[in-house]
Amino acid sequence: MKKRNAFTLAEVLITLGIIGVVAAMTLPLLIQNYQKLVLKNQYKKMYSQFFSAVKLAQAKNEAPIHCYYWSYSVSGAVCVEYNEYGNCKKWTMPDGSPVPNDYNGAFEDCTKFYDNFFGNVLKVSKYCPKNALANGCITENYRGIDKVKTEKDPNVDEDPSQMFSDSKIKNSCPAWLLTDGTLVMLYAIAGRPIFLFDINGHKRPNKWGYDLFTFELKGSLNDGITKLVPVNYYYEEGGFSSSDMLFNAFSK
DSSP states (O other): OOOOOOOOHHHHHHHHHHHHHHHHHHHHHHHHHHHHHHHHHHHHHHHHHHHHHHHHHHHHHTSOOOOEEESSOOOOOEEEEEOTTSOEEEEEOTTSOBOOTTSSEEOTTHHHHHHHIIIIIBOEEEEESSOTTTTTSSOTTOOOHHHHHHHHOTTOOOOTTSTTOHHHHHHTSOEEEETTSOEEEEOOSTTOOEEEEETTTTSTTOOBTTTEEEEEEEEETTTEEEEEEEEOOOOOTTOOOHHHHHHHHHOO
8 A cells, every 4th residue: 555645634734723823913904004095995986086176167167267375385474362272363464454364265166166066066975054963964973173182182172163073074164965975075164175085985994194185276376276185184093095095096
């Protein structure tokens, strides 16, 4: 009889144990990298589609749409009054005169632009002019910047009136759910075009710098809206700024 070589049961169990340990060490990293790739692709898709829709809306208008911040940086205004959190609540020009309405940009077409843009250009499945949480445009999984910072450090006293605070995103910011699942929220002070995007809608993680990013429209009097620019407002630990995510999404 020929002698046959084979693994013993102990050797098989040891091998399987080693494979299990290696899988346990590498699988979470593979899953994390896959999730980052998915979010990066969703970010790229969101950015491209939204800005293409903006350009289409302006082309259909056959004239510049004045709903943007200036494409150049603006400085000179002086803060003359701060709130209890140390944030400015009143600005004036250096000579004490009021800040002009067009100091930061041109916003006179914003209301008309939003009314036409959301619905006629972008496909909207649900619109919440306010009370986004109560009306179902967002869920309890969403947290404003002030709440995120306070959860990280309970000793931090955050300003609840700041842009995209917990109260504002749940009660006052207009929100649109698009038919592809993307969530768009608007910072609704004087209709100014600062947007919050959740690139995968209600799906988790609903975290700043992961699937929540902020942008603003920029432009000029002659050309109207020319750019959709990332606003590096805030990102949670392990996430990316909106600018970094944009670079990652479109880099080879």
